[in-house]
Amino acid sequence: MKVTVVGAGNVGATCANVLAHRDFLQEVVLLDIKEGTAEGKALDTWQQAPIDYYSTKVTGVTNDYARTANSDVVVITSGLPRKPGMSRDDLISTNANIVKSVTENIIKHSPDAIIIVVSNPLDVMTYCAFLTAKKDSNKVFGMAGILDTARYRAFLADEIGCSPKDIQAILMGGHGDTMVPLPRYTTVSGIPVTELVAADKLEAIIQRTKVGGGEIVNLLGTSAWYAPGAAAAQMVEAIVKNEKRIFPVCAWLTGEYGLKDIYLGVPVVLGKNGIEKILELDLNNEEKELLSTSAKHVKEVMDVLDKMQSATA
Ligand SMILES: NC(=O)c1ccc[n+]([C@@H]2O[C@H](COP(=O)([O-])OP(=O)(O)OC[C@H]3O[C@@H](n4cnc5c(N)ncnc54)[C@H](O)[C@@H]3O)[C@@H](O)[C@H]2O)c1
Numbered sequence: 001m002k003v004t005v006v007g008a009g010n011v012g013a014t015c016a017n018v019l020a021h022r023d024f025l026q027e028v029v030l031l032d033i034k035e036g037t038a039e040g041k042a043l044d045t046w047q048q049a050p051i052d053y054y055s056t057k058v059t060g061v062t063n064d065y066a067r068t069a070n071s072d073v074v075v076i077t078s079g080l081p082r083k084p085g086m087s088r089d090d091l092i093s094t095n096a097n098i099v100k101s102v103t104e105n106i107i108k109h110s111p112d113a114i115i116i117v118v119s120n121p122l123d124v125m126t127y128c129a130f131l132t133a134k135k136d137s138n139k140v141f142g143m144a145g146i147l148d149t150a151r152y153r154a155f156l157a158d159e160i161g162c163s164p165k166d167i168q169a170i171l172m173g174g175h176g177d178t179m180v181p182l183p184r185y186t187t188v189s190g191i192p193v194t195e196l197v198a199a200d201k202l203e204a205i206i207q208r209t210k211v212g213g214g215e216i217v218n219l220l221g222t223s224a225w226y227a228p229g230a231a232a233a234q235m236v237e238a239i240v241k242n243e244k245r246i247f248p249v250c251a252w253l254t255g256e257y258g259l260k261d262i263y264l265g266v267p268v269v270l271g272k273n274g275i276e277k278i279l280e281l282d283l284n285n286e287e288k289e290l291l292s293t294s295a296k297h298v299k300e301v302m303d304v305l306d307k308m309q310s311a312t313a
């Protein structure tokens with residue numbers, strides 16, 4: 001299986017580096033528009049191989065899509081990250097142009113590839129790639145839910161004083177401040193989280209999770225990359241190894257949860273065909289309400305993209 005990562009910035013280079021460490025691929029192609037960036041980071045990752053014991057080779061290229069030909073999976077991380085004071089939605093016009101042109105190039109050389117979008121605003125950039133690629137929606141989806149759920153799980157592990165490995169959770173909705181962590185579907189080694197964390201502490205963790213991206217942006221002046229890069233790599237691994245893992249993924253809905261024609265985070269089964277199934281949870285009224293608010297927000301930003309695209313058509 002061949003995997004390409006577009007964008008050799010913080011997230012893309014981390015994703016390629018994590019994929020190399022997992023050592024289940026022969027080669028990963030890392031592509032960037034900036035001369036030498038992908039080549040340099042690929043070479044650095046290869047020089048790490050004798051130390052960390054892996055054989056996967058990351059090859060860096062500058063805008064040479066011929067080298068990405070016949071990729072099975074492509075991860076799109078190209079695009080601007082936000083700075084303090086910005087929302088992810090502020091990135092829409094710049095990143096839509098980048099995601100559109102990258103997707104066109106990818107499709108030209110790898111018409112059958114499964115595309116995982118990471119660029120922000122995530123739900124709308126995934127929609128942009130879907131409109132451009134003109135592929136089945138099970139093959140075009142976005143990474144955000146694994147990251148958001150990981151933040152939630154990490155905060156819970158701190159609060160409980162346990163390993164983050166033992167927190168199982170699911171989170172739904174758009175990748176923005178309206179995302180919907182689901183305490184009713186959160187357990188700690190099978191124990192309902194509500195038996196271990198007081199209601200006010202749980203609510204504080206949910207609120208912190210929702211603005212988890214912004215917390216890092218304020219600390220670093222740019223956005224996170226270690227957890228996002230690893231999350232995208234985890235999706236690639238599930239697909240390449242046909243693992244049938246259940247993850248929250250930004251998926252195209254066609255009536256699930258009463259929502260249609262929208263990209264939104266929902267639990268799915270990921271395997272060799274991409275999204276093999278969307279799981280429909282039996283949400284209560286409060287959860288449905290939160291999901292519908294999140295969907296409304298995403299739809300508004302999707303409408304902005306539609307208007308931008310019809311203005312330039
Ligand atoms: N979905 C998520 O959960 C999530 C998490 C973190 C970051 N992000 C988003 O991912 C994107 C990348 O973040 P980052 O921190 O890696 O940014 P970065 O600035 O470090 O890297 C972006 C890279 O994209 C490259 N690039 C720009 N235009 C390109 C093009 N047309 N073709 C190929 N490469 C191009 C740049 O040269 C740069 O190297 C941002 O939009 C960010 O908001 C999303």
Ligand SMILES: O=C(O)C[C@H](O)C(=O)O
Nearest residue numbers: 082088120213214223224
């Ligand atoms: O917060 C951002 O802008 C980047 C990313 O979406 C994140 O959640 O870390």
